[in-house]
Amino acid sequence: MPMNRPAAAALAASLCLLTAACGSSSDDAASDKTAETAASRTGYPVTLDNCGVKETFEKAPSRVVVMNGASVAEVSTLLALGLDDRIVANEQSYGRSEVPGRAAAIKKLPTGNVKLNDAYDIPREAMLGLRPDLVLSTTSYGFDQKNGFATRDQLEEVGANTYVSPQGCRQDTSEMTIADSYQLLRDMGKVFGVGDKAEKLIAASEKNIAAVTEKVKEKKKPKVMVLFSNMSMGGNDFSSVVAKGIYNDILARAGGSNAFENASKTSFADLSKEKVAATDVDALVVIGYNDPNPAAYARKLLKEFPQWPAAKNNTYVTLSDSMYLGPSNDVAVQKIAEMLHPDAL
Structure with a gap:
């Protein structure tokens, strides 16, 4: 007949009293030592x-x-x-x-x-x-x-x-940077016991980004418009325009700047067509979120605002997950730098 937990605990306590085999300090010390050794070997528990x-x-x-x-x-x-x-x-x-x-x-x-x-x-x-x-x-x-x-x-x-x-x-992700991508990698590495792999990924990303940034550091920083394709988040024509967050960190490492950084205190700006038209945009970064053809959206924007330097020079790049929090920000830095400073890369 199965016993409930309190009954089982009581039986165990009784057996210890009768046999004198369960409570010696030497056994307790050995048990603690074994637990410490196991924890050291596995890396758990992790808090x-x-x-x-x-x-x-x-x-x-x-x-x-x-x-x-x-x-x-x-x-x-x-x-x-x-x-x-x-x-x-x-x-x-x-x-x-x-x-x-x-x-x-x-x-x-x-x-x-x-x-x-x-x-x-x-x-x-x-x-x-x-x-x-x-x-x-x-x-x-x-x-x-x-x-x-x-x-x-x-x-x-x-x-x-x-x-x-x-x-x-x-x-609120307006203060997010590439360092937060590394923190996510590092935390998941600890949680799953693959910390070494996480650190290798972080080191490789840091090396890749540093190499690009070194090549473009003396270059003029073009003004870049970053937005999600075919996505509406507000009431204006351009409500998915990036203002702050990890996107700006990526742009800076790639030798660019956000044309709309001061348009909002939050991650996204909700802009009128007139505001967008009145801003000099040297290049476009279009982020495709479940959009099969973000390049078509980019070309549409360039045609809509022919006065932009970006339109005159057909300067745009389409990205997706590398532009967001995650393990591949170095890819976005590389691709944006190649668009903005092809002579340096």
């Missing part, structure tokens, strides 16, 4: 302070759920670290990538057959039904009960750790 919440991992997660968050940062990071087999449900996709094979690899990942909510993300009951042991969210929005999501406390109750990506705690 992260994430948005003011301490998350402790006793072992590498094996049932990971990646929330949408209009991002590919988290799923791309897991793929870069070779952790695709740990994902039981992924809702992130840009439909394309600068990294060969990544878009196809993301497409092959399981989705958990979840019916998404109006925010195109995983509602509470569906999330709990996936039985995750780690849930990744781009911002704290993904754990907000008001929006119908499972909270971090609710997920902890079912044995799931949670993680909000860098700069996502306040749901």
Whole structure:
């Protein structure tokens, strides 16, 4: 007959009293030493302070759920670290990538057959039904009960750790930099016990970016317009124009500057056509988010604003995941630098 946990604990205590084999200080010391040795060997437990919440991992997660968050940062990071087999449900996709094979690899990942909510993300009951042991969210929005999501406390109750990506705690990514991409890589390296691989990826990216930046450092910094193709986020004609965030860090490393950096205090500016027309734009960076032909959108803009230097010189590049938080920012730096300063590269 199976015993409940209190009964089993009581029986164990009784046996210890009768046999005198369970309580010696030497055995306790040996047990502690064994535990310390095992922890040292495996690297666990791992504790992260994430948005003011301490998350402790006793072992590498094996049932990971990646929330949408209009991002590919988290799923791309897991793929870069070779952790695709740990994902039981992924809702992130840009439909394309600068990294060969990544878009196809993301497409092959399981989705958990979840019916998404109006925010195109995983509602509470569906999330709990996936039985995750780690849930990744781009911002704290993904754990907000008001929006119908499972909270971090609710997920902890079912044995799931949670993680909000860098700069996502306040749901404000306007101060994000490339360093945050490295932090995401580093944190996932620790969580999954692949820290060495994470550090190698970071070192390679830093080396690539430094090499490009050195070549363009004496060059004039053209004014660049960065925006998402065929996407509306506000009430004006141009509501997906980037103002601040990691995009500006990438532009600076590539020898450029954001033409609309002062147009908003947040990550995105909501601009009228008149404001856009009155601004000198030397080059375009169009980010394709599930858009099969962002180049067509770029050419349309150049035709619409023929007075831009960018239009006169046909200067544009289309990017996707490398321009966002994630493991491939060095690719964006390289491609933008090649567009802005072809003579230097």
